[in-house]
Amino acid sequence: MKITFELNGALTTVDSPPLARFLDVLRDTLGLTATKEGCGEGECGTCSILVDGEVVNACLLPAIQVFGRSVETLESLSDPAGPLSKLQESLLATDGAQCGICTPGMVMAGTAFLRQLKATGAQPCDRSIRQAIAGNLCRCTGYSKIIEGIKMAAAQGTPQESAHD
Amino acid sequence: MTDPRKIEVFSPETLSAAVQVLAEVGSEAHILAGGTDLMVALEKGFWQPKGFVLNISRIEPELRYIRMEDGDVCMGALTTFADIARSDLLNTEAPSLVAAAREIGAQQIQNRATIGGNIMNASPAGDSMPPLLALDARVVLKSNEGPRTLPLFSFYPAYRETVSQPSELLTEVRIARRDSPTQDYFRKVAPRRAQAISKVILAARAWNVEETEEGPRIGSIRLGVGSVAPTPLRLFETERLLEKAVLTPSLMGAAGHMLETEISPIDDMRSTAEYRRQVCRRLLDDFLSNLLLES
Amino acid sequence: MNPKIVGTRVPRDDGRQKVTGESLYVDDIDIPGMIYGTTVRSPVASAKVVSVDWDEGYDWTGIVRVTAKDIPGENSLPLLIDDQKILADRRILHMHEPIALLACSDPTRLREARGHVRLRYKSQPMVSQIEDSLEAEVKVFGADNVFKDIQISKGDPATILPKCHHRLEESYITGHQEHLYLEPQGMIGAWQDGVLTLTGSLQCPYYVHKAMKAVFGLKDDEVRVNQAVTGGGFGGKEEYPSLLAAHVALLARKSGTPVKMVYERAEDMCATTKRHPSEVTIHGGVDEDGHLLALDVDVVLDGGAYCTLSPVVLSRAVLHAISAYRCDHVAVRGRVVATNTPPNGAFRGFGAPQTIFAMERMMDLIAETVGISPAEVRCRNHLQNGDSTATGQILQQGVSAGAVLQKALDASDFHSKWEAYQGSHSNRNRRGIGIALFMHGCGFTGHGERDLKSRAALRLFLDPQGKPRAQVLASTTDIGQGMRTTFRQIAAETLGIAFEQVELAPANTAGVPNSGPTVASRTCMVVGGLVAEAGKGCLQELGFSGTTSEVELAAALASTGAVTCEREYEPPPGLVWDDKNYRGSAYPTYGFGCTICEVEVDAVTFETRILDVVTCQDVGRAIHPSIVEGQIEGGTVQALGFAGFEKVVMHDGTMRNHDVSNYVIPTAADIAPIRVLIHEEPYSGGPFGAKGIGEMPMDGGAPAYVAAVSQAAGVSFQQVPILAEDVFAELLKKKAVKRS
Ligand SMILES: Cc1cc2nc3c(=O)[nH]c(=O)nc-3n(C[C@H](O)[C@H](O)[C@H](O)COP(=O)(O)OP(=O)(O)OC[C@H]3O[C@@H](n4cnc5c(N)ncnc54)[C@H](O)[C@@H]3O)c2cc1C
Ligand code: FES
């Protein structure tokens, strides 16, 4: 069936079985492979994307439910050879990506968290960051450098900015 | 075999349209809310839908809310755990439910998982049911013939079964506003701190705990447990022992003993029956001893 | 000269692609005409195969089917010994053993077709664990089920042990551990003009290359192996990918199209290798003050149904059995035995975490028996320069056991915490602190490196702008450990050019020399060393004795043309190893580490919370400090998972909890920040002094965690994993909790 939604800012229509995993729509139909599949059961978070600004697992999302929604994937955060997002820059600086398979999901979960901080003006702490990425497993880093990266990105967002955002 | 993902999906825009469909062909309908249970079941082949799927996610305007109504706190069936986690109203009225919501899955799951789906999925390990039982929650089921409201404790006749009929949709969960002081408790015991299936859950609420000469006296009490029986369970007998009674060490012992007779935990790959039984009892002890301290 | 690039945190070579999602993993690669493959697996653990039939009522059009009959040559996967079948034909030795292969352009039909393959078999008795295997009533392998038996002896423990002031005996158990690399195994195979090309998630391109040559009777240049960006390996993608390669190659051969196979998560968990479970018994003898006098260690590993790399894993296990301690009278016996469970294989640490766990718990037992602290017993017994190991290797220099121990003790405030937590079991939540001291042999065991004759090369040339550039040629793979970055640093530093002026040739067997497998913490130390040597060679060829200015280098290159220099590994002088008797230099050098872990055990639920982790590790030289920290942090968390979270529930030869919900690895919320202290005791044989670092972080977490939980709970544990249920059961046994 035809499903229309906003994908990374552009109105998009796909023809997909209604209960197809949106993850497969992204990867197979649309060729957007930044979103990964680590488990297919909602546990690992490698397939994290944003729907209407909230982080969700694309492997649990039936295609039909993106109808009329706004979807953001990792591809929306930077252009090839263009500048990176603050979080991407920070993760690069702290060496937050080892094998990199969890990284797309981490970036999306981290982005949702940072936007939320900005909206509320809250300060992140180790605990709240750990909670924010608890749905994203990483087998390589032990999480420290990812948390450092999120902290670094948060420190760059000024409170003034958040007041007007 | 046809591809289940290609099954027909009907996505009504209004509650009345959904209920109408259920009235006509309810026995062939599979209701889809946030999909966090169903999509896993589909992927693993546990769920092979026949007939059609009724996707209720577009009725959000009618079914996603947390509000006061007639002295009750009401939650629409499509209320997500993220909604619950950030609700000030629930934080005041139902702190144990808020605590449960914050421990469900992780952010990605909380953003999608609905309270209606949790209740209807009827897993004995579902995290929202023990607090809802402790909060004396009632659920509202709607069919073509109108709504019926029933207490959650009467909702689960057997393992993964509910008394809901194919023509009915769960639309709302209601909790009476608290009219006197309470002490609330929620504790989920799980193998890790997020993305974890519960091994034991205890939620409790005590009303009107007063200090007496012999010790604190509980006005009334509700106890809900999870993962220790085939269904989410309210511990009626244990409550009866404790209600209006003065908490003494011997009463606590008797209550613990009663709890053990009410639950029926099993050994599985996640835990042992013995652990679940003893820890469930210890959680009750923990709740009761804190009453001793606080009052 | 002060290094300018080595020791700095240059941006990771592949960092940008990884944070943008541009890196292509196997599942992201699409080749025109490619179809999908799947594996039909055995539903029994031990059986005789009667037949493999196709459901006649099913429509098989468009589905390619392969059984053992389609294998052109011998049906065996070449590794150490050739016992493992590519597809089971007569006997089934473990659950989920591959029996047939299918491929189709439609993944949904493929899944469905899998249910229409009929295996007829006669069940056979099975061996599910070590005890049954040792009894050898049922035979899985040979006459006695023993894949390998190794003995080490030094001095005369049989005479000394009985005379010791304190004699102690204890047995220790460790369970399976699943790698759970977040990218499952995957491979693409394609044939064109008689050449087989494989692209996969893998650690060792030349392992696959060698295996495919044998299976399909091909020449060197008829097999090409490319590494796709690999989403974690940890040893799990060392030997296993050869089997997957054979499978996709068979399907691609029969179908005439490229075939991609990516395992589903459950399949990956059920069918692929895991860490070897172990049972280690130690008899120890010490004097009144707790000095080690004699040790007798018996190690048994569960190898699973086929040999894989088990003998080598066993070798590292026995060589680390005495760990970082001095003891003059030692006997170690190790065996790895067969069971009807999926074959176990390489996993970070390679046998060492198992024996080190046992030895560290023994040290704690000694401390308790003698009445000193766990820190003190380690201070009294750790290796020092001039001491000899169990194999009689004299460690002349670079023994940093004492230094790392001291640094970790200081940073963690061990002494006062340990005192405070001792005996104070009245609080609601009880705390404990535990320590582990360990060492890890760097590189291959014994003559491994010498026999391997690894080679790596550097090509130095002028780019179109007239700037000198270098290309590193090695088959070593980056599996997240950062090798692409460290090799560029080493090359740049050696040649005296900028990091940006060095690039890596793709890890493709057609284009780079065989620098050996990406295993055994040998990448930086051994292959990185070859890169440095090749760099020096390039400079010499251009007439320089060391680094020079870029202008001079450019001028020399302009007149000479591009130079390429290849270097082959040469063992350091004085390295003598007797493989028959397990005597001599087992490893060229050792890294040392100390991990301290502090926990709190919940008095109501028996759950453990990690409060603090400090680890100090001697890496020789940190070529890239944050890459090194990342290895240590990640390895330590994996070790904590092994210790306190990850339990493979093996039942009737199958992993019951084969999903990410029920096999529990730590999330960010479960882990305290890991405080990493890097100690640098340079090794003259490594590039800029670097030692191996990949595996050592896996060694210390488990014993430190278990010691901490033991102190907190007031009962001593001798196994991993320990879950809340285990703490509860043990306390119940000791009547430390009331049973109603
Ligand atoms: C990774 C992961 C972690 C999880 N962690 C937890 C956890 O910690 N605790 C926990 O309790 N659960 C957990 N779950 C389970 C799941 O998220 C919850 O049960 C969730 O509340 C289900 O809601 P849903 O809207 O996604 O339901 P769906 O999957 O859409 O539906 C679930 C069931 O309810 C029925 N249903 C849904 N809504 C209605 C309605 N309004 N009327 C009638 N029937 C209806 C459906 O037909 C279906 O049978 C987890 C799941 C995953 C994948
Ligand atoms: S693939 Fe979606 S959560 Fe793992």
Ligand code: FES
């Ligand atoms: S970097 Fe490999 S899983 Fe996170």
